[in-house]
Every structure is written in structure tokens, then in C-alpha cells.
Amino acid sequence: MTPLLSVQGLSKHYGAQMGCADVSFDLYPGEVMGIVGESGSGKSTLLNCMAGHLKPDAGQVLFETRTEGLRDTLQMSEPERRMLGRTDWAFVHQQPRDGLRMGVSAGGNVGERLMAVGARHYGDIRGQALDWLERVEIDVARIDHRPSTFSGGMQQRLQIARNLVSGPRLVFMDEPTGGLDVSVQARLLDLLRGLVRDMGLSAVIVTHDLAVVRLLADRLMVMKSGRVVEAGLTDQVLDDPQHAYSQLLVSSVLQV
Amino acid sequence: MSEPTYNFAYLDEQTKRMIRRAILKALAIPGYQVPFASREMPMPYGWGTGGVQVSAAVLTPEDTLKVIDQGADDTTNAVSIRAFFERTAGVETTTQTKASSVIQTRHRIPEEPLSEGQILVYQVPIPEPLRFLEPRESETRKMHALEDYGLMHVKLYEDISRHGHIATAYAYPVEVEGRYVTDPSPIPKFDNPKLGHMPAIQLFGAGREQRIYALPPYTQVISLDFDDHPFEASKADHACGLCGADESYLDEVIVDDQGGRLFVCSDTDYCQARQAAGFKGKEAV
Numbered sequence: 001m002t003p004l005l006s007v008q009g010l011s012k013h014y015g016a017q018m019g020c021a022d023v024s025f026d027l028y029p030g031e032v033m034g035i036v037g038e039s040g041s042g043k044s045t046l047l048n049c050m051a052g053h054l055k056p057d058a059g060q061v062l063f064e065t066r067t068e069g070l071r072d073t074l075q076m077s078e079p080e081r082r083m084l085g086r087t088d089w090a091f092v093h094q095q096p097r098d099g100l101r102m103g104v105s106a107g108g109n110v111g112e113r114l115m116a117v118g119a120r121h122y123g124d125i126r127g128q129a130l131d132w133l134e135r136v137e138i139d140v141a142r143i144d145h146r147p148s149t150f151s152g153g154m155q156q157r158l159q160i161a162r163n164l165v166s167g168p169r170l171v172f173m174d175e176p177t178g179g180l181d182v183s184v185q186a187r188l189l190d191l192l193r194g195l196v197r198d199m200g201l202s203a204v205i206v207t208h209d210l211a212v213v214r215l216l217a218d219r220l221m222v223m224k225s226g227r228v229v230e231a232g233l234t235d236q237v238l239d240d241p242q243h244a245y246s247q248l249l250v251s252s253v254l255q256v
Numbered sequence: 257m258s259e260p261t262y263n264f265a266y267l268d269e270q271t272k273r274m275i276r277r278a279i280l281k282a283l284a285i286p287g288y289q290v291p292f293a294s295r296e297m298p299m300p301y302g303w304g305t306g307g308v309q310v311s312a313a314v315l316t317p318e319d320t321l322k323v324i325d326q327g328a329d330d331t332t333n334a335v336s337i338r339a340f341f342e343r344t345a346g347v348e349t350t351t352q353t354k355a356s357s358v359i360q361t362r363h364r365i366p367e368e369p370l371s372e373g374q375i376l377v378y379q380v381p382i383p384e385p386l387r388f389l390e391p392r393e394s395e396t397r398k399m400h401a402l403e404d405y406g407l408m409h410v411k412l413y414e415d416i417s418r419h420g421h422i423a424t425a426y427a428y429p430v431e432v433e434g435r436y437v438t439d440p441s442p443i444p445k446f447d448n449p450k451l452g453h454m455p456a457i458q459l460f461g462a463g464r465e466q467r468i469y470a471l472p473p474y475t476q477v478i479s480l481d482f483d484d485h486p487f488e489a490s491k492a493d494h495a496c497g498l499c500g501a502d503e504s505y506l507d508e509v510i511v512d513d514q515g516g517r518l519f520v521c522s523d524t525d526y527c528q529a530r531q532a533a534g535f536k537g538k539e540a541v
Contacts, residue, residue, distance in 0.1 A: 078398075078402060079402045079403075082402060082404060086406075101410075104410055104414060105414060105417055105418075107413070107417055108410050108413050108414050108417065111410065111413055112406060112407070112410050113406075115406045115409040115410060115413065116404070116406025116407075117406070120409070120481075120482055120483050121482060121483045121484055122413065122416055122482040122483075122484050122485050123484050125413065126417070143417070144417050144418065
């Protein structure tokens with residue numbers, strides 16, 4: 001089986017400051033990879049480098065494209081990368097307002113990706129938007145409302161709908177549950193888990209919340225100071241952490 | 257004291273040369289916004305400084321100039337720009353579309369079809385069709401370069417979802433030669449179909465925004481739309497009260513304090529020519 005995404009030797013420095021260094025891993029179709037670590041450990045830098053938002057200093061990000069097989073996305077031209085970014089890839093931001101157009105209705109937000117790749121039938125676009133709002137449990141009567149009138153949890157679900165409408169194969173998520181209260185978090189996680197399983201999505205999830213990766217991720221990487229200190233199956237890493245930092249991380253979780 | 261003497265058509269020759277270069281580039285890449293070093297003109301921004309500079313650069317002493325403001329030849333903007341060129345260029349001026357070789361226009365295309373050899377110069381307030389969707393100039397340029405125009409349809413989608421139809425009635429975005437999405441300046445969408453395959457040269461000048469773009473003769477221009485909500489050129493559903501024309505674009509004029517209203521052609525030259533030819537509308541005296 002060939003990997004969907006293969007990251008090799010990815011490094012990014014901010015001047016003398018290290019963002020992330022020499023990160024390599026493979027992600028297989030249908031697999032969910034969790035990246036955990038404390039603030040400033042380089043996990044968001046890594047995610048942004050993979051998604052093409054930042055230009056890494058060294059390394060390769062190979063993606064299994066539909067037509068041409070494994071290709072280094074860093075060597076692609078800008079139009080190719082943008083096309084990938086709105087068809088096969090999706091990016092869920094921590095702050096919904098970074099990923100949504102706040103001045104455009106919910107339906108327009110969901111439809112944007114479809115229109116960007118050439119959908120020109122209003123009825124079809126609206127039909128798909130309605131379908132997706134239903135799938136992320138947003139009242140379809142609110143399709144013409146702006147996201148600024150939505151609650152935080154609804155905005156996050158809308159952002160997910162907007163990203164998944166084009167049927168991507170790979171989703172990057174940056175702290176998708178950050179800033180939400182626990183009951184809303186639980187519903188969102190439930191929803192995400194269902195969607196990932198139903199659509200057979202591959203995903204890379206960056207979070208500092210170990211409960212999130214326990215529920216969603218098949219595999220786990222622990223990062224500290226820009227480097228991967230431990231990697232393995234989620235349950236294995238969380239139940240039997242080997243590296244001193246992973247042990248600290250696991251033991252820091254509050255038990256209720 | 258003698259009158260100050262100006263170079264022909266106000267601008268100095270070096271400036272005209274710079275503007276002509278921009279115009280040639282704009283004609284070579286239809287719909288592409290060419291930056292140019294817009295000059296201070298003796299009138300405020302928003303009064304047609306871009307159009308005036310383009311007109312000055314294309315005028316020759318043999319030209320006959322017509323200036324339109326919202327279709328009319330006799331409103332402030334039209335009168336003052338016409339007077340400006342009468343004084344600084346000494347060219348002949350006219351109000352007849354047929355008799356003119358250069359037409360500077362604010363927000364209308366004449367009803368009378370234009371022919372080869374004529375130049376239509378538009379005054380443009382905001383040349384960037386994506387401006388109100390994406391405020392960053394660096395990003396809109398990238399979007400043009402990459403033909404990343406999905407956002408334009410999001411705007412039309414919003415129109416339909418809010419109003420049930422595409423409610424954009426002026427400055428309706430067009431796609432030029434299957435490539436650049438362009439703002440046709442705030443002409444009513446009624447005029448959009450006339451943009452395409454026009455025998456005359458169409459030049460667009462935006463003075464404050466320092467952009468020139470152009471449509472060479474017989475260019476393909478398509479108004480953006482959805483398959484199930486096609487573009488529709490709309491006008492007031494009346495006939496002209498003075499000349500009876502039912503195919504021209506109409507202005508609605510309130511005539512008394514009782515809410516009485518009159519629909520008249522916005523193109524005054526067209527309306528007067530019809531009246532002179534004996535056509536009479538219902539409200540004609």
C-alpha cells in the first residue's frame with residue numbers, strides 16, 4: 001500500500017529560532033495522525049508547512065495525486081497547489097473566523113469551494129449546501145444567515161462543512177476543538193469521528209488535548225522543541241509513554 | 257495678462273506617451289488592468305480624471321468629441337469636461353453620437369450603435385471587480401494571475417439567496433475573452449450586452465486608482481451568471497414619455513409633489529433625434 005502523504009526531513013527555521021526540524025512520517029489512506037505537544041513545540045509550524053501555508057527550509061511533502069501519482073507539493077506551481085487546496089485538501093483552522101468568510105451567508109460559505117472549481121448551477125450548489133448543513137447538524141433554516149450570528153460551536157461545524165463539501169481526501173486540522181466548552185467539544189468530536197469514518201478521510205490533527213487524539217487518532221506523534229520525540233499507535237503512546245516528555249504530558253492530564 | 261498656454265489637450269507630450277503605452281498594453285491584453293502614473297488633473301477625483309487623461313492621450317486636432325454623463329450631454333460633468341477640451345485642445349465638440357470620433361462617457365453606452373473608427377472612453381471609479389470581496393490588492397492581483405474567480409460567483413450566489421434573483425444592477429462583472437474578470441465601470445447591466453463584439457475601441461481609465469484597461473474591437477465579453485439564473489439585461493418596464501422609445505434605457509424623473517413620475521430616455525441625444533424625426537411619447541407636449 002502506498003502512503004497518501006509522505007513527509008520527509010521537513011525543517012523550518014524562523015531566523016535563528018527553530019520551528020520544526022527533520023520531521024518524517026507516512027500517512028496512509030483512511031488513517032488519522034495526531035500531533036501533540038505543548039505550546040511552541042512546532043506542531044502548528046509543521047502543519048502549515050505541510051499544507052503549503054509556509055515554505056519550509058528543507059524537506060519534501062509528497063502527496064498521492066489522483067492523476068500523476070506521488071508528487072512533491074513544494075515543487076508544484078502555485079495554481080496547482082491552490083487547486084489541490086480546494087479539491088483534495090482541506091484545512092480546518094482553530095479560529096472559525098480564519099477559515100470562514102464572516103460577511104457571506106452560511107450557504108455561500110459552503111458553496112465557495114464548489115464555485116471555485118466551476119460549479120455554475122445555483123440549485124445544485126444550494127442543494128449540496130443544505131445537505132452539508134444537515135450533516136454537520138446545523139438547522140437548514142439558517143442557510144442564509146451569516147456566520148457572525150452563529151455560536152462558536154456552530155461556526156466550527158460550518159467551517160468543517162465548508163471544507164468537506166468538495167470531498168477531500170486529506171484534512172489538516174489545527175486544534176479543531178480549541179476554545180469550545182466541553183459538551184460542545186464532545187459533540188464536535190463525535191461528528192468528526194463519524195465523518196472521518198464514513199468518508200474514509202485521512203487527517204492530520206494538531207492539538208494539545210490528549211482526549212481529542214485518544215478519540216480520533218490512529219497514530220500519534222509527540223513533539224517537543226521542534227522535534228518528534230516519540231511516535232507510535234495512539235493507545236500505545238498514551239498508555240505506555242517511553243520518552244520522559246511524553247510521560248510528563250500524559251501525567252499532566254487532570255483526572256475528574 | 258494673456259491666457260496661460262497649454263500643450264494640445266492639456267497634458268505634456270511625455271505624459272501622453274506614457275498613457276499611450278499603457279493603452280497599447282491594455283489593448284494587447286483585453287481586460288487586464290494596466291497600472292499607469294496618473295497625473296493630478298484640474299478637477300477632483302471622482303469627476304472623471306482617469307477618463308480625461310485617456311481622452312487627452314487619444315485626441316488629435318481632427319477629432320470631434322462628445323461627452324456623456326449618465327447618458328446626458330447637458331449635465332454638469334459633461335458640460336465642464338467638454339468645455340475643458342474645447343479650451344485646452346480646441347477640438348470640435350458635438351452632442352451627436354454619429355458625428356463624434358471620441359466619446360468620453362460616465363456610466364452609459366450610447367443607444368446608437370457605434371462603428372469602427374470611434375473610441376469610447378469610460379470613467380471608472382473602482383476598476384477592481386473583486387475589491388469588495390477581497391480588500392487586499394496583493395491578493396486580488398494574485399487571483400487575476402491565477403484565474404481564481406470562484407469568489408465572484410459567491411457574490412452572485414449571495415444576491416440570489418437574499419433577493420431571489422441576481423440583484424446586481426450596475427457594474428455587473430464580465431469575463432473578457434475567457435480570461436480576465438473585469439468591472440465594466442458602473443454602467444447599468446442593460447448596457448452589458450453592448451460591450452461584446454463592439455466595432456469601436458473601448459478604453460477604461462481610473463484616475464485615482466491609476467489603472468487603464470481596454471476592450472479592443474470585436475472582443476468577446478460575457479456577463480457572469482448561473483446556469484439556472486441566466487444574465488438578464490433589465491430596464492424600467494415603460495416606454496419613453498417624450499419619444500415613445502421602448503427599447504432604450506430609461507431614467508425615472510419625479511415631476512411634482514404628488515408623486516407624479518415620468519420615464520425618459522437616459523440618452524438625451526437619442527431621445528432628441530427621435531423627437532426630431534417625429535416620434536412622440538404619451539407625455540410629450
